[in-house]
Amino acid sequence: MDNFSTIKLDETDLQIIRLLQHNARITNKELAAKLDLTPTPVYERVKRLERMKVINQYVALINPKLIGKDLMAICMLRLEKHTKEKLADFEAHVATIPEVVECYHLAGQYDYHLKVLVKDMNTFQDFIVNKLSVNANLSNIQSSFVMSKITDSTAVPID
Incomplete structure (x- = not known):
């Protein structure tokens, strides 16, 4: 289907x-x-x-903390250009980065929302500098760091 x-x-x-x-x-x-x-x-x-x-x-x-992924970051991204080709290039690039465990294309203030799992702040900095920001179409990255999870489910609500 x-x-x-x-x-x-x-x-x-x-x-x-x-x-x-x-x-x-x-x-x-x-x-x-x-x-x-x-x-x-x-x-x-x-x-x-x-x-x-x-x-x-x-x-x-998997429990990320038990395998050394102690830092979860939420990255909100804006792109310079929004052509079909530029969006596809960016999405293909992000799909190759193992630290990005979720990526959503958004409507609104930001273009993409990424959930990132890394070991620590030094690893996050390396992720930003050497993996994410190498994409020339990025214009802005705003990151927030998760202090605690309140709810976390993979289940789709079934009525």
Whole structure:
């Protein structure tokens, strides 16, 4: 499905999504037990949700601090030029920088919002000077540093 229009999902589909968002390692047998179904139809529903791209991927969520990524920065960026080619060049550049874990193209005061994970302030400075600002189309970078996370979820709200 390429058009990303809203897909009709029944309550069982929604419950499967809720359960998988909470624990992607749950087995089909465990899913079936929680849904009061047999494993085969649950397996078929999960496969259908994957084919329809409702479920995009399964990942392990890592605690950044436990692997030495103690500093999270939010960078708000403005570009000089906004041609299709310049935007594509900038996005391709940012996509190659491993410290950038999220990047959003925005409407409003800033053009891009980046979430950056690094070891410390020295590493952040190196990131800005040697990785991010080498893109000639950048006109402004404003960075803020996260003091604490209040909420952090990867789950999409399911009504």
